[in-house]
Amino acid sequence: MHYLYLVIAIVGEVAGTSALKATEGFSKPLPTVFSLACYALAFFMLSLSLERFPIGVLYAVWSGLGIVLIAGYGWVVMGERLDLPALIGLGMIIGGVLTIHLFSESATH
Numbered sequence: 001m002h003y004l005y006l007v008i009a010i011v012g013e014v015a016g017t018s019a020l021k022a023t024e025g026f027s028k029p030l031p032t033v034f035s036l037a038c039y040a041l042a043f044f045m046l047s048l049s050l051e052r053f054p055i056g057v058l059y060a061v062w063s064g065l066g067i068v069l070i071a072g073y074g075w076v077v078m079g080e081r082l083d084l085p086a087l088i089g090l091g092m093i094i095g096g097v098l099t100i101h102l103f104s105e106s107a108t109h
Contacts, residue, residue, distance in 0.1 A: 010065050
């Protein structure tokens with residue numbers, strides 16, 4: 001169940017960050033409320049995940065996958081450019097997350 005909490009936390013953070021541009025500096029009420037609600041959900045779910053995972057590992061996975069997904073969103077939806085060094089860096093983040101989960105005993109209590 002804690003992995004589901006983590007997935008929801010990541011999705012909430014990505015959705016909230018994706019909506020930030022539409023808030024226009026928090027001057028647009030609907031996107032602002034959506035963005036803040038997504039962040040609240042993300043942090044709540046992240047706090048539930050802390051019952052199972054150490055905070056350092058949890059934050060690394062949450063933020064790392066969030067970075068990769070936001071970069072993908074910017075590339076696919078917003079038409080932002082990702083050059084080869086950016087793609088390599090994102091691949092390294094994914095590799096780091098996989099290394100933690102597949103090989104590290106620190107990934108769980």
